[in-house]
Amino acid sequence: MATKTIDGHQVEVNDEGYMLNPEQWNKNIAVEIAKEEGIDLSDKHFTIIDYIREKILSGEALSLRRIGKSGVVDIKEFYQLFPGAPLKKATKIAGVPKPESCV
Amino acid sequence: MKKLIIIGSGTGGTIMANKMRKSLDIDKWEITVIDKEKEHYYQPGFLFIPFGFYKKEDVIKPKYDFMPAGVNIIFSDVDRINGEKNEVILKDGVVLKYDYLIIATGARIVPEDTPGLKDGLWQKNIFDFYTIEGAVALSNFFKTWDGGDLVLNVAEMPIKCPVAPLEFVMFADAFFTERGMRNKVNIKYITPLSGAFTRPRASEILGHLLEKKNIEIVPDFNIAEVDNDKKIIKDYADNKVSFDCLITVPVHMGDEMIERSGLGDDLNFIPTDKHTLQSRAFDNIFVLGDASDIPTSKAGSVVHFSSEVLHENLMCAIENRPFTAKYDGHSNCYIETGHCKGALIDFNYDTEPLPGYFPFPGIGPFGLLKETRINHYGKLLFRWIYWHILLKGKELPISTEMTMAGKYL
Known part of the structure; x- marks a missing residue:
């Protein structure tokens, strides 16, 4: 475990940069993490981030399929907004744990 | 008479029928098993069929042969389960009441879920090896194939036996090497995971093994569609991989009856307590496998491991006691690596597969996460154990709970 200063706040992160304490998250921190990932956050990004935080913090597991069926965004657009590995990037920016890879 | 119903008589349903018939008084408990198919497939054997090691008849036996005396067997489709009323409704409208229900209906492949997968090239250049039909069709294709891009794609997790696709490409490497045409076959492993396997240590070791065998891994690939005309698969990020022969491990889902019963998640798998194996929706429904x-x-x-937990907990429920058994997620898989060698992994919810020896620390005879000959013979021997010991619900000398003894951190 390590700490990292993001937007002037000390936050706990794992060795891949995922925040360990979702309570420490705020929108400015999201903007900073997104910049590191090369993403400029829009309102649409935040709609998805809010959805991800709500689901993960209530204990639900998320998958690409579940997000595609959420009504918030379809998979194609999700890829456009968070290019490459959308679920990994979006969860990192949302300050929640990296989704456990299925077994 | 009290009633226990078991839906599904694959590995799980068959083991439970045998265990429960021994434990429940035949004068007080009626046990009914419902299945839509009469034949039991030894599914681990499917992998061996495309390469000519097994034939269809090596992996099929009548389900009836494995059922104990004193169990009713109904071969029928189930229309739905009504958990509120404790009823199972068969396709023809017959209603069966239960006190306890075990659902063991398994998972099936759904190639229809991926656009283009089941179009013109299906079973011509595109094959699965998770069904007997797919495995047999592929074995015929390989007999005359003259080489090209052999692409294995895992569509989406979870899948049955997550090591089987790795075994497939390693078998393919050995098969085409032995036929003297490995230089004409370009083997690629395309996966939605970030590496070869789901857990880090095994992923690293297995990843190196693939590299050594000249098998290319393309990670983080979530398939969006198959273009049958151009023979390419595309992912959502518009990455493309071309193929001459595509081996697909399609999306897996639970039985359609689960959806009709309103008991499943978005892939028709049933939300279940991972330690007690009780369904989250109804206290008298348990889910296995x-x-x-x-x-x-x-x-x-x-x-196999969780059936022992389910047996103990179901007896607790029936006798009005608190649950005493807790499933730890223990899993144990032989991994065929080709050329009569194999590896073995042993892990649970909390501990990833680690190198070491199994089942006896320091001795083995099986080596964990390493390629040995004895591991391969262990896998072959297992088919006999499966038919003669495991399905009958008899004890094997392997602990239900995973142990750290013999493993290296």
Whole structure:
């Protein structure tokens, strides 16, 4: 475990940069993490981030399929907004744990 | 008379019928098993069929042969389960009441879920090896194939036996090497995971093994569609991989009856307590094996280990006692690596597969996460154990709970 200063706040992160304490998250921190990932956050990004935080913090597991069926965004657009590995990037920016890879 | 119904008589349902018939008084408890198919497939054997090691008849036996005396067997489709009323409704409208229900309906492949997968090239240049039909069709294709891009794609997790696709490409490497045409076959492993396997240590070791065998891994690939005309697969990020022969491990889902019953998640797997194996929706419904959503491998070893937990907990429920058994997610898989060698992994919810020896620390005879000859013979021997010991619900000398003894951190 390590700490990292993001937007002037000390936050706990794992060795891949995922925040360990979702309570420490705020929108400015999201903007900073997104910049590191090369993403400029829009309102649409935040709609998805809010959805991800709500689901993960209530204990639900998320998958690409579940997000595609959420009504918030379809998979194609999700890829456009968070290019490459959308679920990994979006969860990192949302300050929640990296989704456990299925077994 | 009290009634126990078991839906599904694959590995899990068959083991439970045998265990429960021994434990429940035949004068007080009626046990009914319902299944839509009469034949039991030894699914681990499917992998061996495309390469000519097994034939169809090596992996099929009548389900009836494995059922104990004193159990009713109904071969019928189930229309739905009504958990509120404790009823199972068969396709023809017959209603069966239960006191306790075990759902062991497994997982099935759904190639229709991926656009283009089941179009013109299906079973011509595109094959699965998770069904007997697919495995046999592929074995015929390989007899005359003259080489090209052999692409294995895992569509989406979870899948049955997450090591089987790795075994497939390693078998393919050995098969085409032995036929003297490995230089004409370009083997690629395309996966939605970030590496070869789901857990880090095994992923690294197995990843190196693939590299050594000249098998290319393309990670983080979530398939969006198959273009049959151009023979390419595309992912959502518009990455493309071309193929001459595509081996697909399609999307897996639970039985359609689960959806009709309103008991499943978005892949028709049933939300289940991962330690007690009780369904989250109804206290008198238990779920065993691939049909559940518990976060461990969809594999026979999981069914075997968790069946002992389910047996103990179901007896607790029946006798009005608190649950005493807790499933730890223990899974144990042989991994065929080709040329008569194999590896073995042993893990649970909390501990990833580690190198070492199994089952006896320091001795083995099986080596964990390393390629040995004895591991391969262990896998071959297992088919006999499966038919003669495991399905009958008899004890094997392997602990239900995973142990750290013999493993290196």
